[in-house]
Amino acid sequence: MRKTLIAGNWKMHGSLESVEALVNGIKSQLDDNWQSDVLVCPPYIYLDRTIQMAQGSKLAVGGQNLSEQEQGAFTGEVSGDMLSDLGATYVLVGHSERRSLYGESSQLVADKYAKALEKGLKPVLCVGETLEERENGSTMKVVKSQIDAVLDFYQDKEQGLEHLGQGVIAYEPVWAIGTGVTATPEQAQEVHAAIRDYLAEINQDVADKVQILYGGSMKSANAEQLLAQKDIDGGLIGGASLKADEFIAICKIAG
Numbered sequence: 001m002r003k004t005l006i007a008g009n010w011k012m013h014g015s016l017e018s019v020e021a022l023v024n025g026i027k028s029q030l031d032d033n034w035q036s037d038v039l040v041c042p043p044y045i046y047l048d049r050t051i052q053m054a055q056g057s058k059l060a061v062g063g064q065n066l067s068e069q070e071q072g073a074f075t076g077e078v079s080g081d082m083l084s085d086l087g088a089t090y091v092l093v094g095h096s097e098r099r100s101l102y103g104e105s106s107q108l109v110a111d112k113y114a115k116a117l118e119k120g121l122k123p124v125l126c127v128g129e130t131l132e133e134r135e136n137g138s139t140m141k142v143v144k145s146q147i148d149a150v151l152d153f154y155q156d157k158e159q160g161l162e163h164l165g166q167g168v169i170a171y172e173p174v175w176a177i178g179t180g181v182t183a184t185p186e187q188a189q190e191v192h193a194a195i196r197d198y199l200a201e202i203n204q205d206v207a208d209k210v211q212i213l214y215g216g217s218m219k220s221a222n223a224e225q226l227l228a229q230k231d232i233d234g235g236l237i238g239g240a241s242l243k244a245d246e247f248i249a250i251c252k253i254a255g
């Protein structure tokens with residue numbers, strides 16, 4: 001039985017005041033009895049404060065990105081060691097905004113994925129197709145190539161999958177991110193199942209265990225149907241994670 005994970009990606013939103021209000025709002029409604037894991041990924045600058053505030057609660061905190069480098073003269077970058085040092089436990093890698101706006105290749109994303117694991121962080125590998133790619137029928141070709149980059153980083157696919165199984169996959173169709181257009185539960189389930197089948201060709205056991213989140217305009221109004229799908233193990237939520245009540249409503253739906 002896979003555990004559900006509800007993750008909020010705050011992207012480049014907020015101020016110290018709004019972040020504190022958001023964390024307090026989430027914490028005050030987080031019930032220790034919930035079965036699902038709950039994660040928030042604030043901007044780097046608010047990580048320390050968020051982690052301090054989350055201490056003693058069920059709320060996990062992660063980064064939105066990390067450097068593939070160990071340390072050194074890399075202005076503006078943040079290392080895996082630094083995230084771990086603060087107490088972050090997760091990190092997003094390969095979010096579509098990083099891929100499309102900041103030119104992160106699948107190879108670079110794989111380097112970041114491996115660095116995150118090396119530093120004891122749980123990487124959330126984001127994959128997904130653009131509208132054009134969906135319309136020309138290459139959704140799975142794109143998603144598989146993004147996954148393959150991580151698998152191929154390691155010695156062989158079996159070892160690659162072992163490492164993929166230590167992280168989380170987030171399927172985020174680019175056309176559904178921040179657009180208000182959500183993939184239908186059937187569309188999302190189809191890709192989630194295809195990802196799991198693809199991984200099962202290498203190792204059924206790991207494929208059965210890996211958490212696959214859905215991301216793209218998920219909100220409390222559509223979360224129930226999406227989360228009811230057999231291969232959808234949670235959500236990576238952008239806009240709807242910026243309001244404590246809305247985010248908590250999704251967490252409650254997830255259990």
Ligand SMILES: O=C[C@H](O)COP(=O)(O)O
Binds near residue numbers: 009179215217237
């Ligand atoms: O990381 C989160 C995703 O990009 C989804 O964002 P969204 O919920 O605002 O569409």
